[in-house]
Amino acid sequence: MKIIVCIKQVPDTHEVKLDPVTGTLIREGVPSIMNPDDKAGLEAALRIKDSLGAEVTVITMGPLQADVMLREAMAMGADRAILISDRAFGGADTWATSLTLASGIRRLSYDLIITGRQAIDGDTAQVGPQIAEHLGIPNVSYAESLQVEDGHVIVKRQYEDRYQLVKAKMPCLITALSELNKPRYMTPGGIFAAYREKEVQLWTVDDVEVDREQIGLKGSPTRVLESFPKSIKPEGTKIIPDTEEEAAQYILDRLKEKFVF
Amino acid sequence: MDFTLSKEHEMARLLFREFAINEVKPLAAEIDENERFPVETVEKMRQTGMMGIPVPREFGGQGCDTMTYILAVEELSRVCGTTGVILSAHTSLAIDPLMQYGTPEQKEKFLRPLATGEKLGAFGLTEPNAGTDAAGQQTRAELDGDTYILNGSKIFITNGKEADIYIIFAMTDKSKGTRGISAFIVEKGTPGFTFGTKEKKMGIRGSSTYELIFTDCRIPAANMLGREGRGFGVAMGTLDGGRIGIGAQALGLAAGALDTTIAYVKERKQFGRPIAKFQNTQFQLADMATRVEAARLLVYKAAHLKDAGKKYSMEAAMAKLFASETAMEVTTKAVQLHGGYGYTREYDVERMMRDAKITEIYEGTSEVQRMVISANIL
Numbered sequence: 001m002k003i004i005v006c007i008k009q010v011p012d013t014h015e016v017k018l019d020p021v022t023g024t025l026i027r028e029g030v031p032s033i034m035n036p037d038d039k040a041g042l043e044a045a046l047r048i049k050d051s052l053g054a055e056v057t058v059i060t061m062g063p064l065q066a067d068v069m070l071r072e073a074m075a076m077g078a079d080r081a082i083l084i085s086d087r088a089f090g091g092a093d094t095w096a097t098s099l100t101l102a103s104g105i106r107r108l109s110y111d112l113i114i115t116g117r118q119a120i121d122g123d124t125a126q127v128g129p130q131i132a133e134h135l136g137i138p139n140v141s142y143a144e145s146l147q148v149e150d151g152h153v154i155v156k157r158q159y160e161d162r163y164q165l166v167k168a169k170m171p172c173l174i175t176a177l178s179e180l181n182k183p184r185y186m187t188p189g190g191i192f193a194a195y196r197e198k199e200v201q202l203w204t205v206d207d208v209e210v211d212r213e214q215i216g217l218k219g220s221p222t223r224v225l226e227s228f229p230k231s232i233k234p235e236g237t238k239i240i241p242d243t244e245e246e247a248a249q250y251i252l253d254r255l256k257e258k259f260v261f
Numbered sequence: 262m263d264f265t266l267s268k269e270h271e272m273a274r275l276l277f278r279e280f281a282i283n284e285v286k287p288l289a290a291e292i293d294e295n296e297r298f299p300v301e302t303v304e305k306m307r308q309t310g311m312m313g314i315p316v317p318r319e320f321g322g323q324g325c326d327t328m329t330y331i332l333a334v335e336e337l338s339r340v341c342g343t344t345g346v347i348l349s350a351h352t353s354l355a356i357d358p359l360m361q362y363g364t365p366e367q368k369e370k371f372l373r374p375l376a377t378g379e380k381l382g383a384f385g386l387t388e389p390n391a392g393t394d395a396a397g398q399q400t401r402a403e404l405d406g407d408t409y410i411l412n413g414s415k416i417f418i419t420n421g422k423e424a425d426i427y428i429i430f431a432m433t434d435k436s437k438g439t440r441g442i443s444a445f446i447v448e449k450g451t452p453g454f455t456f457g458t459k460e461k462k463m464g465i466r467g468s469s470t471y472e473l474i475f476t477d478c479r480i481p482a483a484n485m486l487g488r489e490g491r492g493f494g495v496a497m498g499t500l501d502g503g504r505i506g507i508g509a510q511a512l513g514l515a516a517g518a519l520d521t522t523i524a525y526v527k528e529r530k531q532f533g534r535p536i537a538k539f540q541n542t543q544f545q546l547a548d549m550a551t552r553v554e555a556a557r558l559l560v561y562k563a564a565h566l567k568d569a570g571k572k573y574s575m576e577a578a579m580a581k582l583f584a585s586e587t588a589m590e591v592t593t594k595a596v597q598l599h600g601g602y603g604y605t606r607e608y609d610v611e612r613m614m615r616d617a618k619i620t621e622i623y624e625g626t627s628e629v630q631r632m633v634i635s636a637n638i639l
């Protein structure tokens with residue numbers, strides 16, 4: 001079976017700060033890492049490879065520096081790596097990115113595509129499902145567990161307070177949560193092989209069939225109005241009233257306090 | 262001349278650092294306090310391919326080199342000296358002589374399980390009366406048919422009780438002096454091979470340091486490592502490489518103490534400001550950082566020479582001498598800059614200073630390194 005994993009190089013947000021004036025990310029001097037959800041997706045693919053046998057290809061759209069992340073993926077056990085990189089792709093929003101990635105993926109054969117749920121530098125969670133739309137294949141998002149069974153995937157799909165068990169026929173795309181697993185470490189020998197025996201294939205705009213009007217900044221309809229750090233929600237109060245009436249009264253009082261009524 | 266590490270070495274360092282911080286650091290104080298060998302860490306190192314870093318893939322290793330292995334010992338020791346020496350004794354003192362002197366059959370049988378990490382290695386040269394004067398071996402090995410019968414004991418053996426495969430030195434012909442010493446591969450569980458006392462130590466307290474006792478212990482003649490009478494050469498050749506490993510352990514300890522101290526002096530306030538603002542603090546740290554960097558260059562150079570297949574005996578001795586004295590000096594200064602807090606077990610530098618001392622003693626004391634160096638230049 002053939003698995004494609006989409007991975008993105010992101011600034012390590014543990015160490016990243018927002019510029020208080022412009023509201024944009026200060027990326028200088030911040031180490032780059034493989035996006036955590038994507039890494040979980042890669043680990044899921046590698047586990048399928050370990051148990052059932054599979055060829056795992058990692059693909060990214062990004063600057064040439066993303067080479068190091070692709071080598072890391074191969075040092076963990078990915079078989080092939082593809083870097084889609086060209087100035088023409090610069091400034092892409094999720095639409096242009098997913099279109100570009102989908103056009104790259106069309107050049108490959110696959111049974112399963114795994115992406116992370118969202119990238120920690122954008123938090124949109126759009127690229128994975130959009131790729132599935134472009135390719136016309138089913139998409140199961142928010143996978144917190146994943147199994148492969150004769151031509152199907154069985155995915156436990158996470159919600160805030162419950163989960164869904166979804167069985168989908170391959171080919172399909174799933175988006176992975178970092179809760180899916182604990183990714184393995186690279187191995188020293190894997191690192192040597194990634195640099196000395198394997199290659200990162202570089203695809204430019206000429207190597208993918210994509211409408212040039214729909215890529216890069218030009219092809220990006222999204223306008224970011226404002227970026228701001230996530231505010232932490234307070235924990236909330238828990239009370240255990242004796243009767244239902246008491247509970248209703250309590251809620252009513254709080255709503256009145258907040259002038260809802 | 263280029264002082265930068267290759268991309269693969271840089272990435273390997275990142276791997277080892279991440280592993281050390283996530284898996285090793287959280288245990289460092291506890292295994293020291295309880296004198297507990299960290300079996301779970303060794304198992305994780307096995308899964309991560311760290312137990313056979315310089316071994317060719319055909320023998321189950323990772324197919325990397327000495328430099329990569331040295332980076333692993335450095336990064337582990339940066340957070341835990343015990344874990345650093347477990348890997349160093351296993352790789353430098355058990356794997357390396359098997360790679361250098363083992364027959365194809367011995368490599369298949371003993372090197373492979375060591376390289377995959379299925380088994381752990383140890384090295385037994387030191388005896389109660391043969392320390393610095395390692396030639397004074399009293400353990401005997403007598404040939405009887407196709408077995409050798411071992412009698413005697415070894416002390417201070419790292420990975421002592423936890424290991425499975427031991428490289429042991431013994432006299433096969435007392436009349437020939439150093440030319441009468443031979444090396445053997447001994448497996449745990451061989452009848453007549455038992456363990457004596459466990460040392461209670463100042464530092465590297467999680468490492469398992471034991472006495473090994475051989476009483477009419479029969480080992481197959483096929484387990485002789487290298488030729489008969491050439492054991493002293495095997496031991497000295499092995500220790501040359503081992504010194505780069507201990508140099509890396511010392512380097513890691515010094516670098517770790519420096520990291521910790523830099524963070525501490527920015528936090529700790531006296532006289533209304535962080536102690537980092539005092540010029541004495543700054544100058545101490547400058548000296549510490551300079552010594553650490555010099556030690557690093559010596560250790561990496563020795564590793565580089567070994568990988569290039571060049572002579573490295575003197576450079577290994579220099580690296581070990583300078584790095585271990587650096588470790589002692591830097592950790593001592595680190596405790597000083599922590600004040601009273603640095604003298605307590607609440608702070609890592611207390612353990613690091615205790616761990617550093619051994620690097621000036623094992624695999625040849627600093628005095629022995631000076632002998633090796635001077636013998637090379639006179």
Ligand SMILES: Cc1cc2nc3c(=O)[nH]c(=O)nc-3n(C[C@H](O)[C@H](O)[C@H](O)COP(=O)(O)OP(=O)(O)OC[C@H]3O[C@@H](n4cnc5c(N)ncnc54)[C@H](O)[C@@H]3O)c2cc1C
Binds near residue numbers: 384394619625626629
């Ligand atoms: C924690 C620990 C782990 C160890 N692990 C191992 C192991 O895995 N395998 C193993 O085989 N051994 C191991 N050793 C033994 C170690 O290598 C020896 O302790 C070391 O070589 C010194 O020998 P010694 O203790 O007998 O000291 P001695 O030889 O008695 O030395 C005492 C002092 O005299 C000095 N000295 C001796 N001879 C001379 C001389 N000619 N000129 C000047 N000064 C001299 C020494 O430098 C030292 O300062 C370990 C020791 C310890 C403490």
